[in-house]
Amino acid sequence: MDLPFQDLWLPAVRNRMVLFANHVLTGCPPAVERLRAHAGKVVRVDASGWPGLIPVPPPLTLRVTPAGLFEGVESADEAAVVPDLNVRIDASDPAKVAGNVFKGGLPPMSIDGDGALAADVNWIAQNVRWDPAADAERFFGPTLAEAVSRANEQFTQVGEKVRSAMGQLFDQFQARKKS
Structure with a gap:
């Protein structure tokens, strides 16, 4: 399903x-060094199992640059x-994926292809x-950074509640769809 514009x-x-x-990535120099060894290689990121209610995002294709970063x-x-x-x-439960990411976790995923690149991408995903607090402190100073950190905690709590509500909504929709 294509969206307008x-x-x-x-x-x-x-x-x-x-x-x-x-x-x-630039916040973790060892990650950049790991990617630098794979300059020119291509990584394709795809969401599978996407629910039918939401348009499927197209795959994201990235090339590793000599600097150890990505370019689209x-x-x-x-x-x-x-x-x-x-x-x-695995995007079959977008609310759960978002919840994991908000908590600093990983979405369920599989990685296949070049073994050395797979090992380094897996290390990066794990580590x-x-x-956001460090970014806020760098841009606004320690006082505002503390406020941003507190707001982030509150945002995470709201995200948990939204995730739970969305999960219940999807469950109800799936139950109605089956009957």
């Missing part, structure tokens, strides 16, 4: 996702590029996390 906003969203991933492969080139590694995220 998908060709306009989808590339912008994908670019922001790549920028955010690189921002998180242009959508026109994606079909011609053979990935060295496929990462499939690299975004620290």
